[in-house]
Amino acid sequence: MPPVVTSFDPELLIYIVPLGVIFLFYLGRRARHHRQSSAVFEDNQQAGLLEPASLHPHIDEAQCIGCAACVSACPERKHEVLGVIHGKAQLINPTACIGHGACKAACPVDAITLVFGTETRGVDIPNVKPNFETNVPGIFVAGELGGMGLIGNAVEQGRQAMDSVARLAGKGGGTDVMDVVIVGAGPAGFSASLAAMQKKLRYVTVEQDSLGGTVYNFPRGKLVMTRPVDLPVVGKVRFSEVSKEKLLQFWQKVEKDTGVKIRYKERVEDITTVKGGFVVKTTRGEYKTRAVLLAIGRRGTPRKLGVPGEELPKVTYRMIDPEQYKGRHVLVVGGGDSALEAATSIADQPGSTVTLSYRSEAFGRAKAKNRERLDQATAEGRLQVMLKSTVKEITPEQVTLEMDGKAIPIPNDGIIVCAGGILPTGFLKQVGIQVETKYGTR
Numbered sequence: 001m002p003p004v005v006t007s008f009d010p011e012l013l014i015y016i017v018p019l020g021v022i023f024l025f026y027l028g029r030r031a032r033h034h035r036q037s038s039a040v041f042e043d044n045q046q047a048g049l050l051e052p053a054s055l056h057p058h059i060d061e062a063q064c065i066g067c068a069a070c071v072s073a074c075p076e077r078k079h080e081v082l083g084v085i086h087g088k089a090q091l092i093n094p095t096a097c098i099g100h101g102a103c104k105a106a107c108p109v110d111a112i113t114l115v116f117g118t119e120t121r122g123v124d125i126p127n128v129k130p131n132f133e134t135n136v137p138g139i140f141v142a143g144e145l146g147g148m149g150l151i152g153n154a155v156e157q158g159r160q161a162m163d164s165v166a167r168l169a170g171k172g173g174g175t176d177v178m179d180v181v182i183v184g185a186g187p188a189g190f191s192a193s194l195a196a197m198q199k200k201l202r203y204v205t206v207e208q209d210s211l212g213g214t215v216y217n218f219p220r221g222k223l224v225m226t227r228p229v230d231l232p233v234v235g236k237v238r239f240s241e242v243s244k245e246k247l248l249q250f251w252q253k254v255e256k257d258t259g260v261k262i263r264y265k266e267r268v269e270d271i272t273t274v275k276g277g278f279v280v281k282t283t284r285g286e287y288k289t290r291a292v293l294l295a296i297g298r299r300g301t302p303r304k305l306g307v308p309g310e311e312l313p314k315v316t317y318r319m320i321d322p323e324q325y326k327g328r329h330v331l332v333v334g335g336g337d338s339a340l341e342a343a344t345s346i347a348d349q350p351g352s353t354v355t356l357s358y359r360s361e362a363f364g365r366a367k368a369k370n371r372e373r374l375d376q377a378t379a380e381g382r383l384q385v386m387l388k389s390t391v392k393e394i395t396p397e398q399v400t401l402e403m404d405g406k407a408i409p410i411p412n413d414g415i416i417v418c419a420g421g422i423l424p425t426g427f428l429k430q431v432g433i434q435v436e437t438k439y440g441t442r
């Protein structure tokens, strides 16, 4: 057989060159994604921020083709929640994931499932029946506490849970007995309160903080993504993208216009079962009730310092807007990322003086980026760090710290305590509600 002689057709270059350019572009993009994502992931790993709070994506590496559609689809992408490392999607900033689920919907090869908890850290989810009742008859759960995050879901569940409460026998009993005590005025508790009013139930809503729950604590100007919801009394609300401030203003207007009653700055501490219902004990008193709706979310109750003067209005547990501290003397307490972010962003405000007090000797729990910002502000004299110090007393004009056995009074207009939160599991167990710990499952 004569040898086959092949000759290269130069016209093929018309196809080969563009394909080569596309391939090189793809490799460059992949390398860039890898570099950026690895840096974010390592930073979070060093700071120990590797466990998502609740519902989050689990990515099946065998199926993932690394297209990054999930990365672009994530509404929180500004916080770099997802990235692509070695050509596979990965949760690179797990604590910033809030369970939108947009990544799952965007994945073209179905590589994503949404799960609770991880192999190493379980998440406690109360056992709740389809009518939102727990194993304790008469105690109901709605909103994020039940495991399902997002504002739209919380509003929907608050309304539906109240349908179940209204179906309980014995409604409108003795005058001193409520039909329902609603705990929490986040999206779930607010919607439930409106539904209770609409159904003419005898209700009390108790909120330890402010209207809006977690939404109230979003950073200033945060764009809230939500679906249209059916808000009791009001009807269809068609927000899809709205600023945090506008959403809160809308809820405040609804509260005023409808006259729905919410008791703020009152925290539920215990619930005991009595004949015909429950006694709900709060920081201000007790309520007898036939049913209880827990709409307390999953973020918990901020941990307090337990010192004289902590009840003063200048003491808060989250920084929402650094600008409000312009020109003021501020103390930030804590050693994690939220404390460092609060201290450095207030130090950026003109005329403010900031002291950061932490009881340990180093900021080992914080991200490198925040530690660098802190070092810079300290070097420029905009911020003073007091390690191994604790707060002893707060008065309207000053705060006294203790350091090396000495009392140090400093002028003070505002205090932000970032000492973490007490999660709701203990409270649920105390009330007798069964919880299931999920380790990366639905």
Ligand SMILES: Cc1cc2nc3c(=O)[nH]c(=O)nc-3n(C[C@H](O)[C@H](O)[C@H](O)COP(=O)(O)OP(=O)(O)OC[C@H]3O[C@@H](n4cnc5c(N)ncnc54)[C@H](O)[C@@H]3O)c2cc1C
Pocket (backbone or CB within 6 Å): 098, 142, 143, 144, 145, 148, 149, 150, 151, 152, 154, 183, 184, 185, 186, 187, 188, 189, 206, 207, 208, 209, 210, 212, 213, 214, 215, 218, 223, 224, 225, 226, 266, 267, 268, 269, 295, 296, 297, 298, 299, 300, 301
């Ligand atoms: C940073 C961040 C961004 C988010 N962005 C979005 C978004 O864009 N779109 C979206 O749909 N969702 C978003 N979410 C999720 C959303 O905020 C929550 O899913 C939603 O607020 C849950 O509502 P909830 O009423 O169940 O609980 P929460 O909003 O957490 O409200 C619970 C309320 O109960 C109160 N409470 C707790 N314990 C007690 C007690 N013992 N006594 C009295 N009151 C008590 C709390 O003070 C709080 O006000 C985000 C979450 C976070 C953290």
Ligand code: SF4
Pocket (backbone or CB within 6 Å): 059, 063, 064, 065, 066, 067, 068, 069, 070, 071, 084, 088, 089, 106, 107, 108, 109, 110, 111, 112
């Ligand atoms: S969308 Fe799916 S396939 Fe594409 S990177 Fe994300 S998980 Fe992988």
